[in-house]
Amino acid sequence: MRYQFNSLFADDILAYIKLRCSLGNKEDTFARSLHSFDVFCTEKYPDRAELSQEMAESWCSLRQNEKENTLRFRTNILRSFSKYLISIGKNAYVLPDGFAGKGVAFMPYLYNDMELSSFFNGADHLSPHPLSPYREYVIPVMFRVLYCCGLRPQEVRHLKLSDVNLEDGYFYIEDSKRKKDRIVTMSPELLELCRKYNCLIQTVLPGREYFFQNPNGGPYRSACIQKYFYKCWKSARVSFSQDHKPRVYDFRHNFATRIIINWMNEDKDVMNLLPYLSTYMGHSSLEYTAYYIHLVPEHLKSSISTDWTCNREVPNYED
Numbered sequence: 001m002r003y004q005f006n007s008l009f010a011d012d013i014l015a016y017i018k019l020r021c022s023l024g025n026k027e028d029t030f031a032r033s034l035h036s037f038d039v040f041c042t043e044k045y046p047d048r049a050e051l052s053q054e055m056a057e058s059w060c061s062l063r064q065n066e067k068e069n070t071l072r073f074r075t076n077i078l079r080s081f082s083k084y085l086i087s088i089g090k091n092a093y094v095l096p097d098g099f100a101g102k103g104v105a106f107m108p109y110l111y112n113d114m115e116l117s118s119f120f121n122g123a124d125h126l127s128p129h130p131l132s133p134y135r136e137y138v139i140p141v142m143f144r145v146l147y148c149c150g151l152r153p154q155e156v157r158h159l160k161l162s163d164v165n166l167e168d169g170y171f172y173i174e175d176s177k178r179k180k181d182r183i184v185t186m187s188p189e190l191l192e193l194c195r196k197y198n199c200l201i202q203t204v205l206p207g208r209e210y211f212f213q214n215p216n217g218g219p220y221r222s223a224c225i226q227k228y229f230y231k232c233w234k235s236a237r238v239s240f241s242q243d244h245k246p247r248v249y250d251f252r253h254n255f256a257t258r259i260i261i262n263w264m265n266e267d268k269d270v271m272n273l274l275p276y277l278s279t280y281m282g283h284s285s286l287e288y289t290a291y292y293i294h295l296v297p298e299h300l301k302s303s304i305s306t307d308w309t310c311n312r313e314v315p316n317y318e319d
Contacts, residue, residue, distance in 0.1 A: 122236030150255030
């Protein structure tokens with residue numbers, strides 16, 4: 001556990017996080033927000049052992065420069081924790097559903113071919129840096145794996161060398177979201193690139209544990225990958241508006257959307273193929289995969305060969 005909890009809710013928070021992890025959730029999903037709540041309680045209500053309406057509403061007020069969706073996320077975490085306290089026989093105030101307002105619809109950034117070409121050209125021209133050795137080798141390959149396989153960023157960051165089969169060409173994704181394991185195959189071109197990368201990197205990092213290992217011996221941190229992501233765009237001299245900037249996770253959305261568009265261009269039955277895409281991406285439900293139909297350009301969605309009725313509503317989440 002990377003966080004320390006010191007309020008009078010500390011034991012219950014730790015027990016709740018353990019429960020969520022046992023159900024397949026990632027620890028940090030709940031730990032980060034509840035650590036913030038724990039610090040808030042320690043500073044503002046050090047003697048309170050009961051979660052009151054005053055405490056809940058005070059913590060769930062919009063902060064300076066905070067986005068509404070971030071507030072909604074924090075509020076939902078606290079609502080879930082309040083319900084947990086009640087379930088174990090303690091008194092707690094549960095904020096009403098919708099307390100933080102209706103969320104803003106999530107819309108991934110979909111790249112055009114020129115943007116993708118510029119991005120990877122920028123990644124290929126990252127210069128060596130003494131404070132970040134070998135980044136010029138790691139980053140171009142890591143981002144190509146993200147885009148070409150539609151993996152979640154945390155799945156790529158935590159790939160171990162033993163999870164990568166460079167003979168048959170696949171990644172073994174172990175214990176990912178909701179405790180699901182799966183095998184993700186590579187294209188011949190990506191396999192060849194990964195083989196060349198592995199031969200090169202093992203000469204400077206012999207005996208490494210992670211396929212994309214930082215010079216200190218562990219996986220790259222999420223914030224570090226996001227930083228390199230924007231460095232690649234800067235290197236490519238491509239800029240975006242502040243209110244619609246791409247994120248690393250958008251590679252996953254682009255992967256799925258382009259797969260669906262390719263199927264349609266080839267006159268394939270998208271609805272019959274969708275379960276295969278769902279399994280490949282590690283979705284827990286076909287509903288998550290059907291979400292990507294919403295992102296298909298309107299002129300393609302007018303096709304009479306595909307039944308689009310399965311996508312009545314776009315979920316406001318990522319999987």
